[in-house]
Amino acid sequence: MADKPSGAEIQLEHVTKRYPGSSEPAVADVTMTIPAGKIVILVGPSGCGKTTTMRMINRLIEPTSGRITIGGEDVLAFNGDALRRKIGYAIQQAGLFPHFTVAQNIGVVPGLLKWSRKRINERVDELMDLVGLDPAEFRDRYPRQLSGGQQQRVGVARALAADPPVLLMDEPFGAVDPITRGNLQDELLRLQENLRKTIVFVTHDFDEAVKLGDKIAVLGEKSSIQQYDTPEAILANPANDMVAGFVGAGASLKQLTLLRVRDVDYSDGTVAVPVDTPPDELRKKLAEKGETYALLLDSRRRPLRWVHVRELSSVTSLATVGRPVDDLVSLQSTLQDALEAILAEGGNAVVTGSRGEYVGTIDITTVTDTIQQLRNEHTDKGSGES
Numbered sequence: 001m002a003d004k005p006s007g008a009e010i011q012l013e014h015v016t017k018r019y020p021g022s023s024e025p026a027v028a029d030v031t032m033t034i035p036a037g038k039i040v041i042l043v044g045p046s047g048c049g050k051t052t053t054m055r056m057i058n059r060l061i062e063p064t065s066g067r068i069t070i071g072g073e074d075v076l077a078f079n080g081d082a083l084r085r086k087i088g089y090a091i092q093q094a095g096l097f098p099h100f101t102v103a104q105n106i107g108v109v110p111g112l113l114k115w116s117r118k119r120i121n122e123r124v125d126e127l128m129d130l131v132g133l134d135p136a137e138f139r140d141r142y143p144r145q146l147s148g149g150q151q152q153r154v155g156v157a158r159a160l161a162a163d164p165p166v167l168l169m170d171e172p173f174g175a176v177d178p179i180t181r182g183n184l185q186d187e188l189l190r191l192q193e194n195l196r197k198t199i200v201f202v203t204h205d206f207d208e209a210v211k212l213g214d215k216i217a218v219l220g221e222k223s224s225i226q227q228y229d230t231p232e233a234i235l236a237n238p239a240n241d242m243v244a245g246f247v248g249a250g251a252s253l254k255q256l257t258l259l260r261v262r263d264v265d266y267s268d269g270t271v272a273v274p275v276d277t278p279p280d281e282l283r284k285k286l287a288e289k290g291e292t293y294a295l296l297l298d299s300r301r302r303p304l305r306w307v308h309v310r311e312l313s314s315v316t317s318l319a320t321v322g323r324p325v326d327d328l329v330s331l332q333s334t335l336q337d338a339l340e341a342i343l344a345e346g347g348n349a350v351v352t353g354s355r356g357e358y359v360g361t362i363d364i365t366t367v368t369d370t371i372q373q374l375r376n377e378h379t380d381k382g383s384g385e386s
C-alpha cells in the first residue's frame with residue numbers, strides 16, 4: 001500500500017511575485033522541484049516570502065511571472081474544481097468555519113465537488129478515524145467546543161477530504177502547546193507513511209523542519225533558496241552563515257530529532273504487568289528481576305501507572321497504587337521527544353504502539369549512548385574529509 005506515492009511532483013520555474021505598489025518583489029525568481037510523495041519544508045525568517053511562495057501553488061496568489069506545474073500540468077490550466085481535487089490546504093488555527101460542525105467543516109470540499117451526501121458522510125467518518133477523533137463524539141460539535149489540537153486535526157482532515165495528491169500546510173501546528181504540537185507532528189508522520197502525499201509545509205521552527213522534512217528549503221529574502229537538502233545534510237554542513245544561524249547551537253543534539261524511537265532499543269527489562277495482578281506476585285517478579293519499579297497496564301495493555309516496590313507491601317490490589325504515566329512517546333516520536341519525556345517523568349519514557357498499547361521503555365542511557373554515537377560518527381566524517 002505504501003509502495004507508490006499518491007502525491008505528484010511540483011515544479012516552480014523562475015517564479016516571481018510582485019505585489020501591486022511594492023518596489024521589490026516578495027518572491028524573486030524561485031526555481032525548485034518538490035518530489036512526489038515527500039514532505040518538503042519551507043523555513044526562513046519572518047517576511048521572507050514563505051507563505052507567498054506556498055499560496056502561489058494553489059493560486060490563492062497569482063505569480064507575476066514564471067510557471068508552476070503539478071504532475072507536469074500547469075496550475076494555470078486548472079479550474080476551481082480541479083484545484084480543489086488536486087490540492088488540500090491546512091493553516092494555522094485550523095481556519096475552521098465557526099458556524100459549521102466538525103462534519104460540515106470536513107465535508108466542505110467534497111460538497112463543492114458535489115459528492116452525494118452518503119459518500120460525504122462516509123468520507124467524514126473515515127477521515128475522523130484517520131486523524132484520531134471519534135466520529136460519534138465529535139461529528140456534531142462546533143469548532144469552539146474543541147481543544148486547539150483537536151481543531152488542528154479537523155483542519156488536517158478537511159485538507160485531506162478530497163484525497164488530493166498535494167497538501168499545503170502553512171504553520172498548521174503553530175498555535176498549540178509544545179506537547180500537543182509534538183503529538184500532531186507524530187500523527188502527521190504516521191499518516192504520511194500510508195498516504196505518501198506531496199506535502200509542502202511552512203514553519204518558523206527549525207526543529208519542526210528537521211523532524212518532519214524529507215527535505216528542507218532554507219529561504220532567505222524574497223524566498224531566495226539558501227540551501228535545499230535533507231535535514232541530515234543541512235545539520236552536518238550548513239551552506240552559509242545564514243543557514244548556520246538557523247540551525248543554531250547544539251547541532252549534534254538536534255540530530256536527536258532525526259532519530260525515531262523505533263530506531264533504537266526500547267525493549268529493555270521493564271517489569272510491566274496487568275493492573276489486576278496480585279501485589280504479591282508482582283513483588284516476586286520485581287525481586288527476580290532486581291527492579292524497584294513496575295509499570296501497570298490496563299486490560300488493553302495501555303500504560304496506567306508506575307508503582308514502587310515499597311507501595312506493594314500494604315495493599316491487596318494494584319487498583320489504587322502508583323503514580324500516573326503522563327508523558328508517553330510513540331514509535332514515531334523522535335529521540336528528542338523521548339528525552340523530554342524522560343526529563344518530565346523523572347524516569348524511563350514509556351513507548352506505546354499504534355493502538356496506545358505498551359511496547360517498551362527508553363532510559364536515559366539509551367539517549368546518551370545515541371548522542372555519543374552521533375558525535376563519533378560526526379568526528380569520523382569530519383576527519384575523513386579534511
Ligand SMILES: Nc1ncnc2c1ncn2[C@@H]1O[C@H](COP(=O)(O)OP(=O)(O)OP(=O)(O)O)[C@@H](O)[C@H]1O
Pocket residue numbers: 019020022026044045046047048049050051052053204
Ligand atoms: N497582499 C500583500 N500586499 C503587499 N505585500 C505583501 C502582501 N502579502 C505579503 N506581502 C509582503 O511580501 C513579503 C513576504 O510575505 P510572506 O507572508 O510571504 O512572508 P512569510 O515568510 O510567510 O512571513 P511570515 O513567516 O511572517 O508569515 C513581506 O514583505 C510582506 O510584507
